[in-house]
Amino acid sequence: MSSTLAEAVSDSVVITKRNLIKVKRVPDLIVFATLSPIMFVVLFRYIFGGAINLPPGISYAEFLLPGIFAQTVVFGSTVTGASIAEDLQKGLIDRFRSLPMSRSAVLIGRTVADLGLNVISITVMALTGYAVGWRINSSIAEAIGGFLVLLVFAFAISWLMALVGLLVRTPEVVNNASFIVIFPLTFASNAFVPLESFPAPLRAFAEWNPVSTVVQAARELFGNVPAGAPVPDVWSLQNPALYTVLWTVVILVVFVPLAVRAYLRTASR
Template identity: 40%
Template sequence: MSATGIRGTSAAGPAPAPAEGAGARRSRLRDAVADGWVMTRRNMTHVLRSPEEIGIYFSLPIMFVLVFGYVFGSGISVPDGGGYREFLLPGVFAMTMLYGMGATATAVSLDAGRGVVDRFRAMPVARSALLTGRSAADLLRALLEMAVLVVCGLLVGWSWHRGIGNALAALGLLLLLRVAVTWMGIWLGLAVRNPDTVGVIVFPLAFPLTALSNVFVAPELMPGWLGTVAEWNPVSATVAAIRELFGNPGLDGSSWAGEHAVLLAVAWPLLLTAVFAPLALRRYGSLSR
């Protein structure tokens, strides 16, 4: 028999295993994207089949617009003298992105508690698909929520004043915040595998971030130390940045945080994503089969 008669062997012994080529990596990437899209469709199908869930998450920000905008708005001053509803609406947009954490955490907790996560892990599906599908579905739902809230804002007198380009940039910052919040929700849903418990935990976590922020009241109208806390709140950074991009009232450039609101609106979500995405992935990898 010749030295090369058997494939993969030679007179010197078995040939070393070839290194994985770029083609194989691209194939795995295509499979992961395809599996992630399947999971995205699955999650969006659940949303469309439960319109009452969308109604619940829309009702809270719309209630805030009506109550604060019409009932309390006449008694709350805006620093530069603008209309309160134009001051309020950017805060409501950001608040809606934040409270999306509850829907994410509850859905992930339901999947984990019912063994759905374990079943998918045992199937020939990319391990990342369940998490990427969840994050993509939440981003699509955020776009739907924003479309409804923008229409609602226009109906109550809010508008943008600095062109469509700045308005789209503001929406991009809101979606960036939603991405960070989504990974926080995924981690929480995997860490607490009881949907009832998750529902109890989310509100105490999210409410202080909106109450101690510039969503409803400008930080300069708060006591000194509380105003400083509000200025450096991640939610406040996004709200201040989109007010600037929309051209809405309530801008405060007297502090470093106020002068660099757009920078902070990018930095805070990236930092939160860098913290909670690895935590979620690690928690997902450690789940028992």
Template identity: 55%
Template structure:
């Protein structure tokens, strides 16, 4: 006869291994988060308001006040501006990603996921994929608003789509930074603050809103090697939005912005996904 100790507890199910299982689990988590977004539409709506305000304010308040390649016309600045607004929008989604993960941690949802036989990185991957879908929706709406205020592209559809793909890749890379922040703080409010406080200098010390040539020397070098600037420059080239006579800086990322943008984004994904998954395992152990 077998005697079972009253203190014996069933072992937690082990996650199934393999890439296929990890992809399947990630898609399940992504679907769960997308359904949640649909059921709480105000989150998406409020996420659309800020970038639309930036487009309108920068276009009409600063348009004509900033010279781009010697051209001070509002139309020239509007075309110069839009790649920066797009890039700012996809990176500011970082704060939402961090707050969402911090909220799941705070409510104990992550611990419940951990009790299931699923790939360890699937929870974070699924969350970042769902955030990528929301970011793509925001970019589509923002592009429509930009077209209404006069923004135009001057390249073929393939290059334009490639420009948007680079922007979304940057947004996905930054969402892993948000995931790490969300796992490192105790409350969603702290995750939101922590997700935004470093984004403002990153986006403003760049070529997003003004040409980097107008900056002091030490800031200009930072801006030209900023991964954010590389994606903005790449998008401008692919959209055909570089004004005539605009001096391209000599820094390597500005001379080869498409390659630099891809390399920067992939590096950020590899580094911060590794750190986030490690933090997830230790935080829920």
């Protein structure tokens, strides 16, 4: 059944609402979505805070929080794949298939709803970060830009995870597969320690790792880079917002069609 753009948007809104209502009725999702960020902020702040040497003029809290933001929203995007795999297991995808609705609405509704969960996580982390010493030292517009960079990148990763969920079909495998990919990306970055401490090969990887540029862009937009700090000597970290946007566009261009195609093949079985 063909559908117009307006119908696709309307159907996506309905599916988004359905997923958000599910979150409301399963409070465990909200509990863990809020407790995990608090735990990460507090533990990293006070465990690594005294061990990391930073340039003068910046506290570890201000260095850390953009990295924790990036780690949490990227890991949070795995919820998309696990939720889709769970819907496949329970037969909900077959029910959606029987309805006169846009085929892309299920995936759009899922990724947009999970974007809402990331907004909740970032809000909780920001409040916790403020309590442990993090501050925004830029304008309101720049701060909003910092949060948008984080959320837009996480939205793109959600589409990658949606494809994984459609291919592997079980939430447990989605979690294991995503951990193998996302864990090294987040920790082999500038999220928690300066890149100067990395061995040369790992540093080269980290400098072009999109997670590093997401973190760097957020730090700059939040005003968490001290005045007089050395300018990075690689293009990606000199232009972190642009590099992140380029990665976001590439991920969406590649994985949105692949995920929709995988959904159509799955729904046709």
